[in-house]
Amino acid sequence: MLRSLRVRLLLGAAIAIFLALAAAWVAMTVLFERHVEHRIEADLIRDGLQLAAALSVAPDGTPVLEHEPGDSRFFDPASGLYWQVSTPQGVLNSRSLWDQHLPEPKNVTSLEWQNRILAGPFNQQVLLVERFIRPVRANTDVLIQLAHEQRSLHEAREEFGEELALFLAILWLILSAAAWAQVELGLRPLRHVRNEVETLKRNPRERMTAVHATEIEPLTRAINELADAREKDLSRARRRAADLAHGLKTPLAALAAQSRRAREAGAREAADGLDQAISAATSAIEGELARSRAAAIRAAPSGNTTIAQPLIESLVGVVEKTEFGARLVFEVNVAEDLRLPVAGEDLLEIAGALIENAARYARRRVRVTGQAIAGGALVVEDDGPGIESEKVAEVLMRGGRLDEAGSGHGLGLAIANDLVDATRGALTLLRSELGGLKVTVAWPATDLSASR
Structure with a gap:
């Protein structure tokens, strides 16, 4: 206290x-x-x-x-x-x-x-x-x-002292109330600073206003300078990580070609080793690119919304043409007017990672549902092997290989979790009625979503 x-x-x-x-x-x-x-x-x-x-x-x-x-x-x-x-x-x-x-x-x-x-x-x-x-x-x-x-x-004297003590006790209460009002008025600028810091946390591009009490201006100026320095450092780090990840794609493609030639020449063990190394490196690069994308989402101003149904339909159409999607039945239950509080390109990456992950491990069926609760929610279910409850935390570990979690699900959920977190949403994993995994992404209500 x-x-x-x-x-x-x-x-x-x-x-x-x-x-x-x-x-x-x-x-x-x-x-x-x-x-x-x-x-x-x-x-x-x-x-x-x-x-x-x-x-x-x-x-x-x-x-x-x-x-x-x-x-x-x-x-x-x-x-x-x-x-x-x-x-x-x-x-x-x-x-x-x-x-x-x-x-x-x-x-x-x-x-x-x-x-x-x-x-x-x-x-x-x-x-x-x-x-x-x-x-x-x-x-x-x-x-x-x-x-x-x-x-x-x-x-x-005693009577006067008793009456005076009663009067001074009442005066003490009045002056204490006045002191409380004075403290509240004195701390009100700090409440504004706290609200602006919360805004700064949600959007690193925001800055604190300079209209504050004279005693607080040095604090707000120092916070703005720290935010500028942090944003520059993060921006340089993200650029270097993204450049490194993109730079590794060409050598990995060349290694994949060498692996195919080795396999055609009969060196299957060497080809298998190369494929495993290439797969691990590719997963690491995709994870790094996803984190760079998540960082860019966090830095971008919020407030965008996207109509979900056309985007979900187009993603399902793409996945149906893949080798693992061609054998599945896709069920899309998304209202035509459902808007989710996410930019279109961000929703494309989140929904794409979830639908692709479900299609890879489903046996016969994948279901995508949109819900108009709070800010909006997206649910992707499959009838695959699912994930054991004690493995959920390990599955969503940043940078982890989810296929090592024991139930077959791959890197897509970790990438999706990073992107969902960047868009101020929450991702939960449960057992689906279909028998497999149920992934729910929910966003909190915003001014825009509340006004629909």
Whole structure:
């Protein structure tokens, strides 16, 4: 799965977004807590200023308040909100403190309010603000302290964190979906490249278009250059192989003539040896020429179709005049309007190889059938010895001698298989109802065949 570029990008984006949102959750939770603390501190300082405004000192040095802050929590015992004013001679505190006291001051001045978090009354963690104030016409400083319990702050932070986590989880899903869309859009040019490579595989003469994203243009240019070099190398190799094969035909014909003279002169063993060598060399040449023809078919543009019946009839007429075809009955069941997705010369070679092969090994009957399924199919059957099922792979081996497969069929099937493969078809071998071999060639549906 990790070999998929799409999965890698999506997984990386999902993890990166998750980590970013997790960091945002931590930071926003901390910021929320600090914001609430600052708000509480500001409220406590406001109440402290109200206390300072109403504060005076009695002649005996005890603090006196004209009125208390109006927050109702100051009047409920252990409510979590407390105030206390004190001098060395006396202490006043809110009803909420009941019989408790706020902690002793620490590093407190009269210049500004100080704040700290510590253990407070009723075993509560509190935020404490404190400051020394000297009222008008007083000779002593008064300590003003106000405290707010921290438990409600922690609860608010937890509730905020839960709601924020839910929101960020939904946001993660939305951003992951956006990342998926971005990855799909980013990989779409590669899908076009893949489709063009498939076209290039079907037709080596095709080339990839240059209209691609800037980042992909070097890749398409390199593929086109590689295809050009490959086509040139294959073309040179095919020409050399074809030239060599054609060049050997004349010496082989001369050797055949020498074999006939040797046989007429009574040297039958030498003639038989020459005939076997000539036959092997001829088969190799025919196979090489067939492969050259198959390579040329692959390189040619596809899309041609051929009406099958007249071509099949003409082939049967030719084979009937041969020595091995004259003794057979040929049955042709091909519709007049059947079109096969193959060029005429290619169908001539494929059907010719199959019909000739069937005629060579049939006992009395050969049947040729055309079928309008998918892109079209051609079936050639005979009542000969057939081929054992375990020998089929060996029979269709490229470059093999099929008469060595054990059932008598010759080189024609291997040549036909190469040509069928070059025309994007598939060749299968089965047992025929006639008792011999059934060869089926089927082509996939194409735009042209589908429109008929």
